[in-house]
Amino acid sequence: MIIEFQNVEKTFADKKQNVHACRDINLTVEKGDIYGVVGYSGAGKSTLIRMVNALERPTSGTVTVNGVVISELQGQELVRARKDISMIFQQFNLLESRTVYENVAMPLVLNHTPKAQIREKVLQILQFVELSDKADVYPSKLSGGQKQRVGIARALATDPSILLCDEPTSALDPRTTDSILNLLMKVNRELDVTILLITHQIDIVRKICNKVAVMEGGYIVEQGDVKEVFAHPRRPITQAFVETVVEQTIPETILREAAARKGQSKAFKIRHIGGNICDTFLADLRSRFSADFQTLFISVNELQGSILTVIGLQVIGDAAQIDEVEEYLFEKYEYEEVEL
Amino acid sequence: MIEEYLRVPLSTITLAASQTLYMVGWSLVAGAVLGMLLAIVVVLTRPGGLHANRAVFFVVSTVVNVVRSVPFIILMVTIMPLTKIIVGTRVGTTAALVPLIVHVGPYLARLFENSMLEVDNGIIEAAQSMGATTPQVIWYFLIPEAKASLVLALTTGTIGLLGSTTMAGTIGGGGVGNLALTYGYERMNTPLMIVTVILLVALVQILQSIGDTISRRMRHLD
Numbered sequence A: 001m002i003i004e005f006q007n008v009e010k011t012f013a014d015k016k017q018n019v020h021a022c023r024d025i026n027l028t029v030e031k032g033d034i035y036g037v038v039g040y041s042g043a044g045k046s047t048l049i050r051m052v053n054a055l056e057r058p059t060s061g062t063v064t065v066n067g068v069v070i071s072e073l074q075g076q077e078l079v080r081a082r083k084d085i086s087m088i089f090q091q092f093n094l095l096e097s098r099t100v101y102e103n104v105a106m107p108l109v110l111n112h113t114p115k116a117q118i119r120e121k122v123l124q125i126l127q128f129v130e131l132s133d134k135a136d137v138y139p140s141k142l143s144g145g146q147k148q149r150v151g152i153a154r155a156l157a158t159d160p161s162i163l164l165c166d167e168p169t170s171a172l173d174p175r176t177t178d179s180i181l182n183l184l185m186k187v188n189r190e191l192d193v194t195i196l197l198i199t200h201q202i203d204i205v206r207k208i209c210n211k212v213a214v215m216e217g218g219y220i221v222e223q224g225d226v227k228e229v230f231a232h233p234r235r236p237i238t239q240a241f242v243e244t245v246v247e248q249t250i251p252e253t254i255l256r257e258a259a260a261r262k263g264q265s266k267a268f269k270i271r272h273i274g275g276n277i278c279d280t281f282l283a284d285l286r287s288r289f290s291a292d293f294q295t296l297f298i299s300v301n302e303l304q305g306s307i308l309t310v311i312g313l314q315v316i317g318d319a320a321q322i323d324e325v326e327e328y329l330f331e332k333y334e335y336e337e338v339e340l
Numbered sequence B: 001m002i003e004e005y006l007r008v009p010l011s012t013i014t015l016a017a018s019q020t021l022y023m024v025g026w027s028l029v030a031g032a033v034l035g036m037l038l039a040i041v042v043v044l045t046r047p048g049g050l051h052a053n054r055a056v057f058f059v060v061s062t063v064v065n066v067v068r069s070v071p072f073i074i075l076m077v078t079i080m081p082l083t084k085i086i087v088g089t090r091v092g093t094t095a096a097l098v099p100l101i102v103h104v105g106p107y108l109a110r111l112f113e114n115s116m117l118e119v120d121n122g123i124i125e126a127a128q129s130m131g132a133t134t135p136q137v138i139w140y141f142l143i144p145e146a147k148a149s150l151v152l153a154l155t156t157g158t159i160g161l162l163g164s165t166t167m168a169g170t171i172g173g174g175g176v177g178n179l180a181l182t183y184g185y186e187r188m189n190t191p192l193m194i195v196t197v198i199l200l201v202a203l204v205q206i207l208q209s210i211g212d213t214i215s216r217r218m219r220h221l222d
């Protein structure tokens, strides 16, 4: 593992009351992960990520990075450890008084790297983030997406093993967001950088993360593989998050029509992760069973190279016919009954 | 021609001008250094700062406030013994430097402090996350990012200093202000008065527009 939180608590002592920003945090990020932490405003996400590079210190518990307890480092040791942990920000935090080139060069200047070497490195990174033509431009002339690219370039200058992202796309429009996400994936794959990312946009997690933790009131209430969590969100907050990107509500009109249908029937919501079952799903049921089927709803979603399909299905027939189908669904899919 | 109109020898005028330049120049340089040091200490030690330290912050901040609240002419008289220790005499242009520096240092410190506080906290965090040491944070992040605003502060300080030097005449500092007072006011030389005032106003205008221009250039907005 590359980042590990063990029983971490963080309390801010305010004048009026103590704010428990992070409580009982246990979290492990493995090498190569793109780990997403999602939660609403005030959940404690920023506090959590800022403990990884010791911008905040835990009140109790330990944060270990690359085998070193970063939460206990001081002075020069901390300075050195931070060179391996880069960070990008929602507001980019670029130096307005310096050009793109100088911004990207800054971490190397701080390391007293020779000029020629800085030049080589900076030009190479600018090419990587596709900003070679903007080297001599000041940040005030860049778009938000370009600024974040500079932020990423600057973060990569010291060849870090970890990249921390605090709401990296929250200030960007959807299209720019996608291009930044693609860049982060490229950073993860081609440069072998482990990414810890916090966001309130669950869609970002769906698009690029392999692991996710959901935070609420300072606690991590759910964590695991993105596929697993998206397919089986347990907590209401997780369900609410997942619902915003994976449509799973059967339209009311369709439900009404279904309820009005003659004869005995039951409706189900079925979830499946894997290949494309759009065509085969119903054909399979029809070939096996004599009941009548009505598709109420289909939602098909990309999820880490798999497909998450949610299907609303009404089964019409006598009790025995319906039971038969339900038994089959039970064995083969994850499903729940829907009230009609 | 000019001498006849102003009823003062030209050498007196150039001497006064050079005395003013001397006083403003040196006290500006020394005051800016002093002010910058004080400002850095205050910015670093303030609550939430990089090296938050209530005691240091309180002491420095209070000293700055106290000195700033003393009118220059009173400050000048009050610290005369100190002046004597440092330059060996209480009067003269060089002696005037001591109170000028003591006066303008804290004044600039406050202005510089405000300039540096304008720097977004995110910049400091970015610096820290890069593993910048405190001197590096100051040198590579805080000062450069505050640069444009620091220039304006320095401009304000210079103009204030110009005003203070006029009072230095009372301890034999000489200068343009003294010229206007002794020759112009006391000897009722109105043309000299008017010309001095016009020159001072022009000088302030020029200083301000130079400061504005440099500051604007530094913002890299256009």
Ligand SMILES: Nc1ncnc2c1ncn2[C@@H]1O[C@H](COP(=O)(O)OP(=O)(O)OP(=O)(O)O)[C@@H](O)[C@H]1O
Pocket (backbone or CB within 6 Å): A012, A013, A014, A019, A020, A021, A039, A040, A041, A042, A043, A044, A045, A046, A047, A048, A200
């Ligand atoms: N330095 C601080 N002093 C006091 N309270 C703080 C401090 N930093 C954060 N908090 C409090 O801790 C809680 C968690 O804050 P945090 O910034 O970690 O939330 P977040 O999940 O990042 O929210 P957002 O999405 O708004 O950025 C909040 O209640 C916040 O007010």
Ligand SMILES: [Mg+2]
Pocket (backbone or CB within 6 Å): A045, A046, A047
């Ligand atoms: Mg936050």
